[in-house]
Amino acid sequence: xxxxxxxxxxxxxxxxxxxxxxxxxxxxxxxxxxxxxxxxxxxxxxxxxxxxxxxxxxxxxxxxxxxxxxxxxxxxxxxxxxxxxxxxxxxxxxxxxxxxxxxxxxxxxxxxxxxxxxxxxxxxxxxxxxxxxxxxxxxxxxxxxxxxxxxxxxxxxxxxxxxxxxxxxxxxxxxxxxxxxxxxxxxxxxxxxxxxxxxxxxxxxxxxxxxxxxxxxxxxxxxxxxxxxxxxxxxxxxxxxxxxxxxxxxxxxxxxxxxxxxxxxxxxxxxxxxxxxxxxxxxxxxxxxxxxxxxxxxxxxxxxxxxxxxxxxxxxxxxxxxxxxxxxxxxxxxxxxxxxxxxxxxxxxxxxxxxxxxxxxxxxxx
Amino acid sequence: xxxxxxxxxxxxxxxxxxxxxxxxxxxxxxxxxxxxxxxxxxxxxxxxxxxxxxxxxxxxxxxxxxxxxxxxxxxxxxxxxxxxxxxxxxxxxxxxxxxxxxxxxxxxxxxxxxxxxxxxxxxxxxxxxxxxxxxxxxxxxxxxxxxxxxxxxxxxxxxxxxxxxxxxxxxxxxxxxxxxxxxxxxxxxxxxxxxxxxxxxxxxxxxxxxxxxxxxxxxxxxxxxxxxxxxxxxxxxxxxxxxxxxxxxxxxxxxxxxxxxxxxxxxxxxxxxxxxxxxxxxxxxxxxxxxxxxxxxxxxxxxxxxxxxxxxxxxxxxxxxxxxxxxxxxxxxxxx
Numbered sequence: 001x002x003x004x005x006x007x008x009x010x011x012x013x014x015x016x017x018x019x020x021x022x023x024x025x026x027x028x029x030x031x032x033x034x035x036x037x038x039x040x041x042x043x044x045x046x047x048x049x050x051x052x053x054x055x056x057x058x059x060x061x062x063x064x065x066x067x068x069x070x071x072x073x074x075x076x077x078x079x080x081x082x083x084x085x086x087x088x089x090x091x092x093x094x095x096x097x098x099x100x101x102x103x104x105x106x107x108x109x110x111x112x113x114x115x116x117x118x119x120x121x122x123x124x125x126x127x128x129x130x131x132x133x134x135x136x137x138x139x140x141x142x143x144x145x146x147x148x149x150x151x152x153x154x155x156x157x158x159x160x161x162x163x164x165x166x167x168x169x170x171x172x173x174x175x176x177x178x179x180x181x182x183x184x185x186x187x188x189x190x191x192x193x194x195x196x197x198x199x200x201x202x203x204x205x206x207x208x209x210x211x212x213x214x215x216x217x218x219x220x221x222x223x224x225x226x227x228x229x230x231x232x233x234x235x236x237x238x239x240x241x242x243x244x245x246x247x248x249x250x251x252x253x254x255x256x257x258x259x260x261x262x263x264x265x266x267x268x269x270x271x272x273x274x275x276x277x278x279x280x281x282x283x284x285x286x287x288x289x290x291x292x293x294x295x296x297x298x299x300x301x302x303x304x305x306x307x308x309x310x311x312x313x314x315x316x317x318x319x320x321x322x323x324x325x326x327x328x329x330x331x332x333x334x335x336x337x338x339x340x341x342x343x344x345x346x347x348x349x350x351x352x353x354x355x356x357x358x359x360x361x362x363x364x365x366x
Numbered sequence: 367x368x369x370x371x372x373x374x375x376x377x378x379x380x381x382x383x384x385x386x387x388x389x390x391x392x393x394x395x396x397x398x399x400x401x402x403x404x405x406x407x408x409x410x411x412x413x414x415x416x417x418x419x420x421x422x423x424x425x426x427x428x429x430x431x432x433x434x435x436x437x438x439x440x441x442x443x444x445x446x447x448x449x450x451x452x453x454x455x456x457x458x459x460x461x462x463x464x465x466x467x468x469x470x471x472x473x474x475x476x477x478x479x480x481x482x483x484x485x486x487x488x489x490x491x492x493x494x495x496x497x498x499x500x501x502x503x504x505x506x507x508x509x510x511x512x513x514x515x516x517x518x519x520x521x522x523x524x525x526x527x528x529x530x531x532x533x534x535x536x537x538x539x540x541x542x543x544x545x546x547x548x549x550x551x552x553x554x555x556x557x558x559x560x561x562x563x564x565x566x567x568x569x570x571x572x573x574x575x576x577x578x579x580x581x582x583x584x585x586x587x588x589x590x591x592x593x594x595x596x597x598x599x600x601x602x603x604x605x606x607x608x609x610x611x612x613x614x615x616x617x618x619x620x621x622x623x624x625x626x627x628x629x630x631x632x633x634x635x636x637x638x639x640x641x642x643x644x645x646x647x648x649x650x651x652x653x654x655x656x657x658x659x660x661x662x663x664x665x666x667x668x669x670x671x672x673x674x675x676x677x678x679x680x681x682x683x684x685x686x687x688x689x690x691x692x693x694x695x696x697x698x699x700x701x702x
């Protein structure tokens with residue numbers, strides 16, 4: 001299959017693994033920012049192939065996971081407002097807020113519908129002019145431009161019954177927050193692939209400049225990840241931190257300028273609360289005043305109460321890369337994908353879900 | 367006759383009678399059903415253990431590329447009997463019809479069931495119809511039960527699995543699950559992918575005949591796909607190792623899976639089974655499968671092992687191993 005098979009070539013992968021193992025003269029500690037990378041690393045067994053040479057830890061790159069419980073409560077409360085039809089991506093349905101999930105709300109009669117694209121939500125708004133159609137906007141720089149485009153479209157069509165609850169977040173400030181906290185020692189960062197398509201690889205220049213840490217932007221196939229890891233190992237061992245673009249077929253240094261302009265047009269950058277981090281300055285996207293008519297936060301002002309994390313849940317530390325999922329007392333015991341307690345066990349991109357799915361922390365008896 | 371199902375089709379009166387006669391009896395077309403007795407009176411069955419199974423079918427959409435709910439309702443039950451080693455003989459069919467269902471659609475589904483039953487060499491000998499008010503069902507639900515005979519001496523079960531047994535599948539995995547999802551989710555891309563929905567009893571009979579005594583266990587890989595079957599087998603106390611590169615998956619299924627972040631090894635099949643066969647008979651079994659139309663793309667995908675008891679392990683082409691866990695919850699496409 002084109003664009004897949006050539007990036008999964010086992011012979012080339014084996015050579016890259018051998019090269020990395022040769023060049024890593026001491027164990028190199030890397031963080032993969034993106035949950036999609038965590039999954040790919042497990043899926044292709046890369047951790048196992050690099051064991052002893054490269055230590056990989058998961059970062060906060062799971063939009064569902066970093067959504068604050070209070071924001072989820074807001075969304076769930078919104079779904080319960082008479083006349084509201086809430087649309088969202090599938091992952092959000094099962095994430096526990098402080099009082100249940102959107103799935104629970106749906107079972108109790110709220111009209112919550114899954115969509116694959118915000119444009120589908122717009123279609124629903126056109127079909128149901130008598131309903132208030134709200135799209136739950138969750139995601140990073142990757143998904144936000146599509147939602148911005150949808151909002152522009154809604155404004156042009158004067159679709160007054162369509163609004164967005166924007167919980168969008170920006171990734172570089174979270175990376176800074178992790179490094180500023182000084183809780184984890186890292187020799188390099190595997191930069192998020194899809195995010196960087198929008199932001200450009202330049203968005204990560206602050207890592208070598210301000211923190212002397214190399215960053216390599218990677219795709220999601222084994223050769224993408226291995227070439228990024230190889231670049232990081234070399235940069236770390238030779239102490240020459242730079243930003244490397246190992247996903248050249250999708251990522252340009254300056255990113256997608258059209259998408260960036262669209263974000264600029266629709267959103268203001270504001271402080272945002274991240275699950276596990278608290279408030280991070282300039283890390284959230286709020287609808288600009290020109291789009292206030294489509295801002296669900298303004299149209300349905302609901303009182304929000306801050307909520308505590310479920311007792312024993314260590315998603316916060318996991319999102320900051322301080323611990324890996326098996327270190328959490330609930331992992332695989334009280335908390336499983338079937339009965340998730342924290343968000344990291346729910347989302348397809350969550351670190352706990354990845355560890356659980358791929359049986360990490362389970363000993364193979366041989 | 368109105369061209370849609372009315373509540374009076376279920377009242378037991380004239381309309382009910384016409385529906386049964388003009389659609390069900392006419393197309394299922396066998397003397398036992400045509401007798402219209404309260405019970406189907408059947409001749410004695412050949413010697414062996416009786417196998418009895420039932421399943422309900424609620425698929426949406428009712429018609430999809432490669433099949434429909436009726437074909438599915440026959441194949442699913444026939445295949446449940448076949449993987450138990452039973453030769454299927456008779457089926458029952460219960461229909462729950464929603465008021466307003468198109469009669470043309472119902473007739474197409476019934477014709478499809480009749481054709482599938484003929485292909486599987488089984489008879490639909492008794493049935494039932496109920497009509498519920500609009501909104502109380504999703505168009506059409508079908509329940510089928512099946513009766514078959516396991517020949518004396520044949521006992522297939524996970525308890526028969528032995529280290530060294532070779533695992534085979536009769537063709538590409540994930541076709542049904544992905545084909546139905548493509549239809550259901552109105553995804554903005556098209557494909558020529560079809561459900562693999564098919565009765566497997568003929569193919570399984572050929573396999574059992576080609577490797578007598580050597581087939582230890584069979585299971586149809588329906589909901590939850592290949593990985594679910596293998597995990598159920600592993601629960602019996604054996605270990606299982608499969609090779610990623612050996613598993614047949616169509617390019618279209620791979621492409622959809624990659625785009626949506628799904629795994630074809632967990633996707634539903636309606637015409638695929640997994641067989642565990644003694645190693646000395648494995649090549650013979652593979653040839654027997656490949657000689658049949660429904661087994662042309664059959665492949666050996668792995669083995670039962672004494673190692674890692676209780677676990678299913680996938681060997682990747684990169685020399686790494688990973689555990690394949692049972693699926694939890696419905697698979698959802700990823701956000702970014």
